[in-house]
């Protein structure tokens with residue numbers, strides 16, 4: 001579904017991504033784990049067209065999207081839930097969800113109902129401004145907004161960041177449910193390597209712009225290197 005082939009991404013003189021390649025197959029949950037500053041968000045921004053690669057290619061669902069504009073990539077079925085959620089704090093929950101449907105020519109009430117069925121909390125609060133939601137509710141709103149574009153592939157950047165453990169559990173349950181019930185393919189970026197490897201079919205480890213290891217979630221969670229570096233020994 002997604003083929004990232006030899007991408008190199010720079011911020012001015014800073015070489016942030018150094019020739020990495022990886023893929024995501026239909027129906028998978030793939031995790032990209034790594035420390036602060038490893039380049040995880042840069043990879044997602046490049047896939048969604050917010051940054052450009054100097055080399056190589058990105059192919060999504062059979063089409064080359066390396067040079068495609070970001071809004072067209074969303075329309076093609078690739079949604080990005082950014083780090084820090086980036087919801088519209090002064091708009092209501094419902095308005096935020098409607099914004100998520102901007103890529104659809106016609107958005108249906110059914111889409112909204114489906115989101116409310118999955119996130120009853122958002123339905124209760126649909127007329128409330130998003131800035132008054134708790135951190136967990138804001139993450140659910142960010143995911144709900146992305147779902148409004150009916151994605152085939154959803155990329156999530158640190159969905160568990162800043163959440164209490166119980167909410168982290170809930171967010172990961174929702175991710176698994178979206179994957180298993182909706183059939184949404186997922187590319188998940190996380191610093192919480194333990195949880196990410198638990199839900200991931202496969203994972204890649206990113207270290208200062210390079211992929212240092214890859215394998216199934218199970219293989220990586222049992223690897224000594226990973227245990228020492230990312231799982232607290």
Ligand SMILES: Nc1ncnc2c1ncn2[C@@H]1O[C@H](COP(=O)(O)OP(=O)(O)OP(=O)(O)O)[C@@H](O)[C@H]1O
Pocket residue numbers: 011014016034035036037038039040041042043083191
């Ligand atoms: N706008 C920018 N300008 C210059 N350098 C940047 C910019 N954004 C990121 N970088 C640098 O690129 C590298 C990768 O950053 P990136 O945000 O992709 O890392 P990350 O793995 O997502 O980290 P974190 O876990 O902290 O979110 C870092 O060295 C960072 O300092």
Ligand SMILES: [Mg+2]
Pocket residue numbers: 040041042083157
């Ligand atoms: Mg990041």
